[in-house]
Amino acid sequence: MAEACHGLPLTPREVRKAFTPEDLEDWLNGSLPQDTLVTFSQALVQRRMMDEGKRPPSYTEPAICQNCGPIWLWFSGEVQGCPWCWNRIAHRPIPRPQPVCCGDCAHFQRIDHPHMGHCVQGEPEGIAGLWDTDRRHCERYLPRPETT
Ligand code: SF4
Ligand SMILES: [Zn+2]
Numbered sequence: 001m002a003e004a005c006h007g008l009p010l011t012p013r014e015v016r017k018a019f020t021p022e023d024l025e026d027w028l029n030g031s032l033p034q035d036t037l038v039t040f041s042q043a044l045v046q047r048r049m050m051d052e053g054k055r056p057p058s059y060t061e062p063a064i065c066q067n068c069g070p071i072w073l074w075f076s077g078e079v080q081g082c083p084w085c086w087n088r089i090a091h092r093p094i095p096r097p098q099p100v101c102c103g104d105c106a107h108f109q110r111i112d113h114p115h116m117g118h119c120v121q122g123e124p125e126g127i128a129g130l131w132d133t134d135r136r137h138c139e140r141y142l143p144r145p146e147t148t
Contacts, residue, residue, distance in 0.1 A: 018044055
């Protein structure tokens with residue numbers, strides 16, 4: 001176990017805590033392969049980074065998730081769901097590979113003005129509010145659901 005954590009910001013105790021009862025049983029009876037344990041530990045560190053809104057080093061490509069908007073992944077293209085969906089559901093930040101427009105965001109609340117509105121997430125804005133076409137790197141952006 002200590003070997004699987006070597007070089008990672010992770011303790012054997014934390015790995016053990018993340019085990020399912022089945023993992024624990026396999027580990028206790030010695031049937032959990034070492035390379036599985038290493039992969040598991042690395043995935044744990046990666047998930048922790050992502051929970052903090054940090055991009056894992058292997059996520060080098062800009063992509064689009066239908067639910068999260070512009071995201072970093074290990075491949076480019078469009079996906080219907082992604083690992084950042086966990087952040088979205090838990091209201092955690094999602095780092096963005098490209099700027100977004102408030103006008104396309106589910107958190108943009110328009111006021112009685114053709115272009116202005118406010119951010120219901122409390123992101124910084126000017127006294128008059130936000131301009132819908134201004135582009136910004138926003139970790140709280142979520143694409144507005146498409147209306148049919
Ligand atoms: S969450 Fe970000 S993109 Fe969305 S309205 Fe607020 S500031 Fe704009
Ligand atoms: Zn997603």
